[in-house]
Amino acid sequence: MKASAIHHVSVCVEKLDDAVDFYTRRLGLRLRDDRPDTLGRGAWLDAGPQQLHLIEAAPPPGRGQHFALAVADLDAATTELRAAGVQVSEAIRIGSARQAFVTDPSGNAIELHEPSHDA
Template identity: 55%
Template sequence: MQPLGVHHVSINVSDPARSLVFYTGVLGARVRDDRPDFSIGGAWLDMGSTQVHLIEASVPPAQGQHFALLLDDLDAVVDELRAKGIEVDDPKVVGPDRQTFVHDPDGNAIELHQIGTAGRS
């Protein structure tokens, strides 16, 4: 097997409408209009070249699961999120990169990641 990439990730959310506001208004996702009419609530979103599928279902306890958004300027994104009243820690160096985390309204962790910026502060 040789995967071509990650097509989508699925995130369980308790209130799809509330989550949609967060993922589009805060994280900049774009709503797709090709989601089939499933028997459960949710939404399909584009975040860069990967889709995020919000699924109305019980949210599992946090045990380290997350997905990461690749960003050009982590510091600018942290400033933007804080200006919107979103709680986000200062970025930390991880290897040659930097990262921090933000949480959606259900507590799902989303890593904010910038490659090759460990020397910046």
């Protein structure tokens, strides 16, 4: 087997409506309308060609698990989020890329990842 890409990531959130609001209004993901109702309370969102699935359930304790959202301009993203009252860590360099972290309303860690602009 050889996987070609990550299709989606699922995270547990305490309050679905708060999570959907955060991920769509603050992080710019788009709510999908094709999630079957038979799956219980949750939501599917688009993040470019990948998806984030939200499941209304108790999140596990944080032990370093997170997912990363690619952003073209980390400084602009952090400025916008901070202006909206979202706490964002200071940006750090990882190799030739940069990253900062935010948490969703349920405490799930999200990396904001600015890829290297080196050619």
